[in-house]
Amino acid sequence: MTRSRLRKWLARQSMPLLLLALVLTLQWLPPPGLERSLLRLEGLLYDAKVQYLPPWPRSVSNIQIVDIDEASLHEIGRMPWDRSQFERLTTRLAEAGAVLVVYDVLFSEPQANVALTALHSWPQQATLSDGQRQSLLTYAAGLDPDLQFAATMQSVEVVLANVLHRHGRLRTGQIGHISDTGQTVQQSVQQQRPAGTTPFEPFSGFAAPISSLANAASGQGFINAEADADGFIRRVALLHELDKQLYPSLALEAFRVYSLVEQLQPAWLQQAGHAYLQGVQIGNSLIRTDQQGRILIPFRGGARHYPYSSAADVLRDRIDDQRFDQAVVFVGTSATGLADLQATPTSLTFPGVEIHATVFDGLMAPDSLPYRPDWWAGAMLLQLLMLGMFCLWLFPRLGPLSSVAAALLLMLLAVGVNLWLWRVQVLDLPLLNLLLLLVLLSVYYISYGFVRETRRRKQINAVFDQYLPPAHIQRLLDDPGSVSLAGEKKQLSVLFCDIRSFTAISEQMSAQELKLWLNQYFSVMTQAIQAHDGTIDKYVGDMVMAFWGAPLAEPAHASKSILAAFAMLHALELLNQQYQAAGKPVARIGIGIHTGEMNVGDMGSDFRRSYTVIGDAVNLGSRLEGLTKFYGVPLLVSEDTKAEASELAYLLVDKVRVKGKQIPIRIYLPLDSDIKEPLLSHCQTFEQALAAYFQQQFIQAREQLLELQQALQVDAKLPEQPNLSGLITLYLQRIDAFLQQGPGADWDGSYSHASK
Structure with missing residues (x-):
C-alpha cells in the first residue's frame, strides 16, 4: 500500500480506529467512574456461563x-x-x-x-x-x-x-x-518463598x-x-x-x-527476578490459581x-x-x-x-476448575486487535443489513470460542470488551451504511423518479446492485401510444387549454403504465413511449405491457366522459407493442442524458402503433409479444411487412379477459376465415366473412371491441381484388405497408 493510499485509508477509518483504541483503554486502564460498571457487566456474562452451561463433572466423593x-x-x-x-x-x-x-x-x-x-x-x-x-x-x-x-x-x-x-x-x-x-509447630503450608515474590x-x-x-x-x-x-x-x-x-x-x-x-506447597514461577504464584501443589496435583491464590x-x-x-x-x-x-x-x-x-x-x-x-x-478434580491464565492479558490484546482489524476490513464492504448479520455472526463466534475455552480448555477469558468492540464498530458501520444508503437512494431517485412507478423505484432502492445504467442488450417489451387526429384536436383549443388537456391525458396514461411496473421513456408531442424489463429484470414484461395497454384504454374511456362533461374534445388512441432484443441504458450527451431504449425492435413497436389506424383497432402486438404472453387471448389481424422490414410478421389484437359469447365465437370464425385466406382459399374465406358480417348485424348491440366489422370489410376488399387478379406466385399471405 502506497503512502497516499495509506493516508486515505486512515482518514476513512479514523473513527473505527478511535473506537478500537477506546476499547483497548477500557480493557487495561478503565476510568475510575466506569470500572465498577464494567466489572458488573463482565460479572453478568460470567454468571450467565455458570447458570446456563451444563454443570461440571459429577462429584467423585x-x-x-x-x-x-x-x-x-x-x-x-x-x-x-x-x-x-x-x-x-x-x-x-x-x-x-x-x-x-x-x-x-x-x-x-x-x-x-x-x-x-x-x-x-x-x-x-x-x-x-x-x-x-x-x-x-x-x-x-x-x-x-x-x-x-x-x-x-x-x-x-x-x-x-x-x-x-x-x-x-x-x-x-x-x-x-x-x-x-x-510452642507453635510447622504450619500446613510450606512457607519458603523465592526472592521477589509478588506480595499478598x-x-x-x-x-x-x-x-x-x-x-x-x-x-x-x-x-x-x-x-x-x-x-x-x-x-x-x-x-x-x-x-x-x-x-x-x-x-x-x-x-x-x-x-x-x-503439607501444601505453593508453586512459584520465577521470571526476571520476580516470582509469581501459579497455584498450590498437593501431592501430584497442581491446583492453578491467580497471583493472589x-x-x-x-x-x-x-x-x-x-x-x-x-x-x-x-x-x-x-x-x-x-x-x-x-x-x-x-x-x-x-x-x-x-x-x-x-x-x-x-x-x-x-x-x-x-x-x-x-x-x-x-x-x-483440579483439572476441571475454571482458570484464568497468566497470559490472559496478552491473549485479550491479540483478540481485540485481530477482531478490530478484521472488522475494519469487512464492514466497509457490506451494506447495513449485511453488517447487522455479520455483527451477529461475529458475536456468536466470539461467544462460541469463549464458551469452548470455558468448557473444553477450562479457561476463563473476559468476554465483555470483545462484544463491546463488535457493538461499537457494527453500530458505527451500520449508521454510516444507512447514511451512504440514503445518499445512494437520493441518486437513484434523481435518475428514475420521472420514469418509474414508486413501487418500482422502491425495488431499486432495496437492491441498488441490481441497477445498471451502462448500456446493455436485453429482451424487453416496448409500448408506443399516440392520439388519433391530434392536430385537429389542438386546433379546437387555446394553448393553455391544450396544455391542461394534455397534462390530464398524460397523467392518466402514465398512471396506468406505472401501475403495471412500466418505465416511462419519453413524451414526444402527444406520443407516450414506455418499456418493461429494465432497469429491473421483469420476467413477465410482455404480459405486463399488454395489461397496461388495457388499463390505458379503460382509463381513457373514463377520461373521455370527463372531457365530454366539460365540453372538451375526446381522445382516441392507438397502441403498439413489440417484444425483442433492445439496447437499454443511460444515453445522451455531456449536456443532457436519459435512460432509454433503442434498436430495430423499438422501431417495430412504433410501426405497430401506426398500423392501428390502418386496421381500425386500438391495440396491436407482434407475434413475439404474443409468444411471450401466451396466457392471454388474441385475435389474428394480419401478416404484414412494415416499412423498413423485409421479413413478414403476424400481428394480433389482444382480447380483453372479460370477452364473452357470442363475440368470442365470432372471433374464432374470423380466424377460420383468415386461415382459408392465407391458404388462398379465397371463395371459402369470402363466404365465411359474409356469414360473419351478417351475424354481426344481427348482434348489433355487441361492443365495438374488437372492431370485427372493419376488419371484415378490409379482407372482403382484398379477396375481391385477388379473385379478379391473382395474388401472384410469390405471395406468402403478407401485406406490405409502405408508410409508417
Whole structure:
C-alpha cells in the first residue's frame, strides 16, 4: 500500500480506529467512574456461563452438609450451642461412617466449665482435705465441654474454621497448631518463598479456635469469602497471608486432610527476578490459581445442590440410612438470622457452608476448575486487535443489513470460542470488551451504511423518479446492485401510444387549454403504465413511449405491457366522459407493442442524458402503433409479444411487412379477459376465415366473412371491441381484388405497408 493510499485509508477509518483504541483503554486502564460498571457487566456474562452451561463433572466423593437450620435452632436452642452438642454431633457422624467432618462454625471463645465454677463457689470445700479437694478439682476439670469436644476430635478427622481480619489487631484463639509445650509447630503450608515474590494483600488480625480445640483438630482454615465489586461471590482465595505466613482456606485444608498430605506447597514461577504464584501443589496435583491464590468457584447449580441433613435429625438419631458412609461432612448454617447467606451467580441466598463444600468438590478434580491464565492479558490484546482489524476490513464492504448479520455472526463466534475455552480448555477469558468492540464498530458501520444508503437512494431517485412507478423505484432502492445504467442488450417489451387526429384536436383549443388537456391525458396514461411496473421513456408531442424489463429484470414484461395497454384504454374511456362533461374534445388512441432484443441504458450527451431504449425492435413497436389506424383497432402486438404472453387471448389481424422490414410478421389484437359469447365465437370464425385466406382459399374465406358480417348485424348491440366489422370489410376488399387478379406466385399471405 502506497503512502497516499495509506493516508486515505486512515482518514476513512479514523473513527473505527478511535473506537478500537477506546476499547483497548477500557480493557487495561478503565476510568475510575466506569470500572465498577464494567466489572458488573463482565460479572453478568460470567454468571450467565455458570447458570446456563451444563454443570461440571459429577462429584467423585460423597459430600454431605449438616445444616444448623431453623428447625435445629427451634429444637436444640439458639446459637451458640453447648460444646456438648458439637461433641455429640461429631460422634454421631463418625459412628455413621463420616471420614472427615469440616466445621464452618467458629469456636473462638472457651465455654465455661459449670462444674468447676460450682466447685469454686461451694462453701464447704474448705472443710475438705487437700486430697479430696484435688480429686474434686480433677473430676470437675474432666467435665470441661471444650476438653470433651477436643477428646472426641482426637479419634475423628475434624477441620475447624478461623476468620482473618484486615482492620485492627484483634486476635482470638490459636490460628496455628501448638505442641504440648505451647510452642507453635510447622504450619500446613510450606512457607519458603523465592526472592521477589509478588506480595499478598496482608491481614492484620484473626479469630481462630481456642487452643485446646485447635490443638486437637486435624487442621483449620479460614472461611473468608470476599465479594466482587458488585457484591457477588465468584471466586475464593485458597491462601491468605498473616504476619508474613501463608494460611489455607477451610476447603483447601479439608482437601489436604482428606488427601493425607502433610503439607501444601505453593508453586512459584520465577521470571526476571520476580516470582509469581501459579497455584498450590498437593501431592501430584497442581491446583492453578491467580497471583493472589484465588480460584473461580465451580458452582454446580443453585443452592442446596448437595444433600442437606438437619443437625437436629443427626443429634436425635432420626437418620437411619447410609448417607454419611465414607462422607466428607460440612457442618454449617443456612438459618437466616445467623448471616451466613451469600449472593452468588446461581442464588442470592447461597449458604456459606455450601460454598466451602463446592470448592472442596472442585479441588477433588483440579483439572476441571475454571482458570484464568497468566497470559490472559496478552491473549485479550491479540483478540481485540485481530477482531478490530478484521472488522475494519469487512464492514466497509457490506451494506447495513449485511453488517447487522455479520455483527451477529461475529458475536456468536466470539461467544462460541469463549464458551469452548470455558468448557473444553477450562479457561476463563473476559468476554465483555470483545462484544463491546463488535457493538461499537457494527453500530458505527451500520449508521454510516444507512447514511451512504440514503445518499445512494437520493441518486437513484434523481435518475428514475420521472420514469418509474414508486413501487418500482422502491425495488431499486432495496437492491441498488441490481441497477445498471451502462448500456446493455436485453429482451424487453416496448409500448408506443399516440392520439388519433391530434392536430385537429389542438386546433379546437387555446394553448393553455391544450396544455391542461394534455397534462390530464398524460397523467392518466402514465398512471396506468406505472401501475403495471412500466418505465416511462419519453413524451414526444402527444406520443407516450414506455418499456418493461429494465432497469429491473421483469420476467413477465410482455404480459405486463399488454395489461397496461388495457388499463390505458379503460382509463381513457373514463377520461373521455370527463372531457365530454366539460365540453372538451375526446381522445382516441392507438397502441403498439413489440417484444425483442433492445439496447437499454443511460444515453445522451455531456449536456443532457436519459435512460432509454433503442434498436430495430423499438422501431417495430412504433410501426405497430401506426398500423392501428390502418386496421381500425386500438391495440396491436407482434407475434413475439404474443409468444411471450401466451396466457392471454388474441385475435389474428394480419401478416404484414412494415416499412423498413423485409421479413413478414403476424400481428394480433389482444382480447380483453372479460370477452364473452357470442363475440368470442365470432372471433374464432374470423380466424377460420383468415386461415382459408392465407391458404388462398379465397371463395371459402369470402363466404365465411359474409356469414360473419351478417351475424354481426344481427348482434348489433355487441361492443365495438374488437372492431370485427372493419376488419371484415378490409379482407372482403382484398379477396375481391385477388379473385379478379391473382395474388401472384410469390405471395406468402403478407401485406406490405409502405408508410409508417
